[in-house]
Amino acid sequence: MDLRYTQEQIAFRDEVRSWLEANVPKTPLPSFDTAEGFEAHRAWERTLAQGNWGMVTWPEAFGGRGCDLLEWLIFEEEYYRAGAPLRVNQNGIFLLAPTLMEYGTEAQKARFIPAMAKGDEIWAQGWSEPNAGSDMAAIRCRAVRDGDDFVISGQKIWSTRAVYADWVFGLFRTDPASERHHGLSKILVPLNAEGITVRPIPQLNGLPGFAEIFFDEVRVPAFNLLGGEGEGWRIAMATAGFERGLMLRSPARFQQAAKRLVELYRSRSNEVLDPTIEDAVLRCYMDAEAYALSTYQTASLLCGGGSIGPEASCNKIFWSELDLLIHETAMKLLGARAEIEPQTAQEFVDLGTWLDGFMFAQSGPIYAGTNEIQRNIIAERMLGMPRK
């Protein structure tokens, strides 16, 4: 155990920090769930790509820097410290890319990764269906092989970023006779293909952060099949650990939020406060630290050639409940004014983006597998409790 950074890691942090200081937009970008904000975030992805900062863990040939996971953590720490924009292409870079690297052919990697890195192709995800939410193995949307193509018919729902994105990846039933997690395949579909209808779904904040996608005989080349036919479930599960789970919500995000919460708390410490606030602020700080420490532990283990076990399923519950507590506590600190949706510059100064974050935090325990499902997974796979 050595909890000191190496010279190289310190130099890497300095390099990231200087670049971000010079390049992060001085004023926050509009939400990427608006047409204008989406393009502003795409432009930011291009800026990142120009500095080869798009995804530092990727090989250099794909626009990355070949960094290990510890360097990735350092990058993320600096990224959130600098208040850089959220990643509009997170579905692509955090969810799809690791699977492409592992299961894609060289031709598929060459086709999809550079375009993703440059921000030319922004990705939506297409897991859920109206009758396949928590029970993802109930997927029915079908992709029928027809010569060199697949013909897709059916519906996806809760597809994040699908309103403005260029592509969607998802699981489709390629064997019509199959049931449950058999006979599913992972297929990549351009959202401008003929036969696709995207119907935006306004979220709690009124913006269309996700959508329904209707597929009416949509034809895509078999080249877009990722991994083997019928291998979709296994592929989706195989990379469900660190790369997807932790990269999606890196600890720095919550440490930065906890820091802002402490600052908000200090600024109100002379007022008469709900007496539970002090305890909540402490817990937010401690849990954000704990999440970071746990991630460093996992990253160290993986860098040393180890592998992670079922305990990784704890992380979704931990960070989503932490995110809720951080924002609930901020709402308490803001008191009655917490209800205001900031419009003026002064309101933004006074109230920040806490309300927005509070609303988004409501979704944390729901998306990417509800926390109830996560608790079942922990009980059954980590603790070995009986399924039936």
Place this chain on the structure above:
Amino acid sequence: MNFTFTEDQQMFAEAARSVLTAEVTSDRIRERWSTASGLDRSLLKQVQELGLPGMLVPEALGGLGLGQTDFVMMAQTCGYVACPEPIVEQVMVTAPLLVDVLDKGLGDGSVQTALDALQSGALVATGHPINPFINFSEQAEWFLLGHGEGLYLLPANAVTVKPSKSVDPSRRIAEVTFEATDAHCLAKGESGAALWRATLNRGALATAAQLVGLAQAMIDQSVRYTTDREQFGKAVGANQAVKHLLADVAVQIEYAKPVIYRAAYTAEISPTRADLAVSHAKVAAARAALLASRHCLQAHGAMGYTWECDLQIWVKRAWALAREWGDEGFHKNRIHEWLLRPNALLGPDLTFGRGSITDSVAA
């Protein structure tokens, strides 16, 4: 940067685990309850033969010369088996305090005598002023006691022991009083205060490690119980409501462990900066263990509320240890005071301090 244990550390922990799980069983813990001393002397002898008491004592002083990170997993195991003997306190708290005193050249020959006794398997008790009593006082041969900021070393015949009954039948607590005379004084003023500060952190760390071990043991027992016990024609543990009780505890344990390991590392490498890391570890571990006590008792149903059910051994230890070496209020206030400082090192880039815990650089 490498936040993992070495193979040696894991092997050593595994060796200690196999001895402790074989020797410290619930039946034998219950046997201790009806004895006068409450101690299993044969276990203490085995532990001594393994070299554990002197594990953190430098080789020049007859020990193994290892550090807190080398022992922290064993401390967890002592909690896991609910070991009644104060092995963890001897190794992680008392021995390092005696070593600190020798390092500073304080006291007379009795310090070395007490350290030798400890390494030979005798109990040397540490009575930090934050704790109102000392466990197994009546069995201790030497006492390190506080009066104001002063640190005193006394033989058993120079102190008065007034026992109280603990809720945990495995514990033998007593208030210990003594006459603070210069003859027994090792350190006073700032020098004494510094020794006690380091001791408090080691004690809280030692307790935190045991608490997560206790929590893990309670989970494992509850998984077994709810798998075997059937109602409505199926295992009780197949019900989501029961699964979620235990999953909640598993999450708290999972995120307390790395916090404890950072605290062990900090206490070993940079003890004067360990307050925050240690307080965090104690709060997180106590939270996990108290949640385990409540949820696991619930998962056992009426059985959990009986004297017969072994779960009580772990539940009651958690109740006691959660408040020893600084309760939640003490440790949270230490963190709170720090968080309110305008210059507190806070934020995603400062997990390990400014650059690192020690402000030095790894090779």
